[in-house]
Amino acid sequence: MRLYRAWLVFCLAGLLAACATPHRITDAGGAQAFERTGRFAVSVMRDNGKQQAVQGGFAWRDDGQTLRLDLANPLGNTLARVQVSPGYSVLTRSDGSQEQASDPDGLVEQVLGSAIPVEGLRDWLRGRTGAVLNLEKNQAGQVTGFQQNGWRVALSRYDSLGPRLLQLNRNDSNQRISVRLVVDGT
Numbered sequence: 001m002r003l004y005r006a007w008l009v010f011c012l013a014g015l016l017a018a019c020a021t022p023h024r025i026t027d028a029g030g031a032q033a034f035e036r037t038g039r040f041a042v043s044v045m046r047d048n049g050k051q052q053a054v055q056g057g058f059a060w061r062d063d064g065q066t067l068r069l070d071l072a073n074p075l076g077n078t079l080a081r082v083q084v085s086p087g088y089s090v091l092t093r094s095d096g097s098q099e100q101a102s103d104p105d106g107l108v109e110q111v112l113g114s115a116i117p118v119e120g121l122r123d124w125l126r127g128r129t130g131a132v133l134n135l136e137k138n139q140a141g142q143v144t145g146f147q148q149n150g151w152r153v154a155l156s157r158y159d160s161l162g163p164r165l166l167q168l169n170r171n172d173s174n175q176r177i178s179v180r181l182v183v184d185g186t
Helices: 002-018 105-114 118-123
Strands: 032-044 053-061 067-073 078-085 088-092 096-101 133-137 141-147 151-156 165-171 175-183
Touching: 067 118, 078 105, 088 105, 096 105, 105 118, 118 151, 118 165
Parallel strands: none
Antiparallel strands: 032 053, 032 175, 053 067, 067 078, 078 088, 088 096, 133 141, 141 151, 151 165, 165 175
16 A cells, blocks of 8 residues: 555656646846747657657747747756847757757757747747638637648637647658647736
């Protein structure tokens, strides 16, 4: 019975830790910014049958000029920080090593080997789009789906800041990419 209780406590602690998300990003400068926190899951399935997957938590802060995205593993430990300024993007890993590129999408593709639309997320997290195909809206006029830059995007569970569930899918010639973002409540 004692072993069973220890196992139960261990499992419960693991489940609680798996829900960990990074804390909101604060800025001493006080600039108005769009902020979101939540969980993410990215899966890349290659045509050769190999799959790559990563999941964890995220904290997003975008003041219109500078974007900062903190990524954490399911236990809440920092995986990386992405900082984007006009013409410059840098990813800093938890070990201090860095990767740089001129734009966030190129940076992510350089690091992961697969494109993830960080630049598009600046609008999509707010429920906005640019030039899109197959635009769908709900009865409240909120964007629920569209295609843009090769991505099929579904948005739902809106709150006052935007969608709380974003599902992104892309099928390329040799891989299928799936990204799921679940935003914490406000």
